[in-house]
Amino acid sequence: MPGGSCPDCGSSELVEDSHYSQNQLVCSDCGCVVTEGVLTTTFSDEGNLREVTYSRSTGEHEQVSRSQQRGLCRVKDLCRVLKLPPTFEDTAIAYYQKAYRLSGIRAARLQKKEVLVGCCVLITCRQHNWPLTMGAICTLLYADLDVFSGTYMQIVKLLGLDVPSLCLADLVKTYCSSFRLFHASPSVPAKYIEDQEKMLSRTLQLVELANEAWLVTGRHPLPVVTAATFLAWQSLRPSDRLTCSLARFCKLANVDLPYPAVSRLQELLGILLQMAKQLAWLQVLKLDKRSVVKHIGDLLKHRHMLLRMAFRDGTAELETQEKTPEQGRGEEVGLDSFSLPKGKRPASPSLLLPPCMLKSPKQAQPTPPVSTVTGDEDISDSEIEQYLRTPQEVRDFEKARAAISVPSPS
Numbered sequence: 001m002p003g004g005s006c007p008d009c010g011s012s013e014l015v016e017d018s019h020y021s022q023n024q025l026v027c028s029d030c031g032c033v034v035t036e037g038v039l040t041t042t043f044s045d046e047g048n049l050r051e052v053t054y055s056r057s058t059g060e061h062e063q064v065s066r067s068q069q070r071g072l073c074r075v076k077d078l079c080r081v082l083k084l085p086p087t088f089e090d091t092a093i094a095y096y097q098k099a100y101r102l103s104g105i106r107a108a109r110l111q112k113k114e115v116l117v118g119c120c121v122l123i124t125c126r127q128h129n130w131p132l133t134m135g136a137i138c139t140l141l142y143a144d145l146d147v148f149s150g151t152y153m154q155i156v157k158l159l160g161l162d163v164p165s166l167c168l169a170d171l172v173k174t175y176c177s178s179f180r181l182f183h184a185s186p187s188v189p190a191k192y193i194e195d196q197e198k199m200l201s202r203t204l205q206l207v208e209l210a211n212e213a214w215l216v217t218g219r220h221p222l223p224v225v226t227a228a229t230f231l232a233w234q235s236l237r238p239s240d241r242l243t244c245s246l247a248r249f250c251k252l253a254n255v256d257l258p259y260p261a262v263s264r265l266q267e268l269l270g271i272l273l274q275m276a277k278q279l280a281w282l283q284v285l286k287l288d289k290r291s292v293v294k295h296i297g298d299l300l301k302h303r304h305m306l307l308r309m310a311f312r313d314g315t316a317e318l319e320t321q322e323k324t325p326e327q328g329r330g331e332e333v334g335l336d337s338f339s340l341p342k343g344k345r346p347a348s349p350s351l352l353l354p355p356c357m358l359k360s361p362k363q364a365q366p367t368p369p370v371s372t373v374t375g376d377e378d379i380s381d382s383e384i385e386q387y388l389r390t391p392q393e394v395r396d397f398e399k400a401r402a403a404i405s406v407p408s409p410s
C-alpha cells in the first residue's frame with residue numbers, strides 16, 4: 001500500500017515502521033497504523049492475498065484507538081529497554097490509558113503522544129524511587145527537554161499526581177557506578193583506580209553534606225553528584241590525585257561534565273573549609289581549597305557536628321527574632337545583627353543559607369512604591385491631549401513614512 005493515503009486523516013505521509021520483526025505502515029501525521037503485518041483470516045482473503053489489519057481480524061481492541069495502541073506498545077518497549085521491574089510496566093500503562101481519556105491528550109500531536117510515553121514511565125519510576133533522570137528519557141525518545149517538561153508538568157497536573165522528587169541516594173548509586181574507574185584499563189593509570197564501595201560510600205556522605213548545606217535544593221542533582229564523586233575520589237588518595245582536574249577526571253571516567261558541577265565543587269569546598277576551621281588541629285594548618293581535600297575523610301566523620309558548629313542554624317536565629325518583634329522585618333535584621341561581635345563566640349560565622357541568598361546583590365528585590373490611587377480620579381483633557389498627534393506631527397509622520405516605503409515603479 002505504499003503511495004496510498006491514510007484512511008483516518010487522508011494524509012499521504014505513510015512511513016514504514018518496523019516493530020520487532022513486523023513491518024507496519026504508519027501515518028506520520030496522526031499515528032494511524034495503516035497495515036500491520038500480514039494476517040489473513042478467511043479463505044477468501046487468502047485467495048485474494050489481501051492483508052487484514054490486526055484490529056479488524058480479532059476485534060480485540062476495537063474500543064482502543066490505534067494511536068493509543070501504539071503508545072501502549074511504546075510504554076512497554078521503553079520499560080523493557082530500561083530494564084525496569086515488571087510491576088512498573090503496568091503502572092505506566094495505567095497512567096497512559098488514564099491520560100488518553102482526556103480529550104486534550106487524545107487530540108494532541110503525535111510528538112506529544114510520544115513524549116507522553118516517557119512521562120508515564122518517568123512518573124512511575126519517581127514513585128518507586130527508581131533513579132531515572134528526565135535527561136535519560138529525553139535521550140531515548142529524541143525529545144526536546146522543554147517539550148518534555150511541558151508535557152510532564154501538564155500531565156502531572158491533569159491527573160492530579162503526587163510525584164516525589166528524585167531520590168538522591170539511588171541516583172548516586174546508579175550514576176556513580178557508571179564511572180569507569182573501578183577496573184584497570186589502558187586509559188586509566190593504576191593510581192587512579194578506586195574501590196567502588198569506598199567511592200560510593202564517600203560520595204554518598206558528600207552528597208548528604210551538600211544537601212544539608214543547601215547546595216542541592218533547587219539545583220539539578222546530577223552536577224552535585226559529579227562534584228561529590230570527584231571530591232570523594234580525590235580524597236581517597238590525595239597525594240596522587242590532587243593534580244587531576246575535574247574535567248580530566250570526567251574524561252578518564254568517561255562521563256559527561258555538566259557545567260554547573262564546577263560551581264558545585266567550589267561551593268562544596270567552601271563548606272568543607274568552614275568546617276575545617278572548627279577543628280583546632282586543622283585550623284592551625286591554614287587550609288585552602290586545595291589542601292583541604294586530604295582532610296575530607298576526617299571532616300566527613302564528624303560532618304553533622306562540624307556543620308552545626310561552623311554555621312549558625314537558621315531556625316535558631318528565627319526564634320530569637322520572634323522574641324524581639326520591635327526589630328522589624330527579617331531581611332533588615334538578617335546580617336546586621338550577626339556582624340556585631342557576640343561575646344562568647346567571636347569567630348561565629350555566617351548563617352547556613354543557600355548560596356543564592358548569600359550573594360547579596362546591591363539591591364535586593366526593589367519593593368514597588370505604595371500607591372493609594374482608587375481609579376475614580378478625574379482625568380483632565382490636557383492629560384489626554386498629550387497622547388494625540390498635532391496636525392504638524394501627523395504631516396511629518398506621513399512624510400517620513402512615504403520616504404521609507406519603496407517608491408512604486410510608475
Ligand SMILES: [Zn+2]
Pocket residue numbers: 006007008009010011027028029030031032
Ligand atoms: Zn493519518
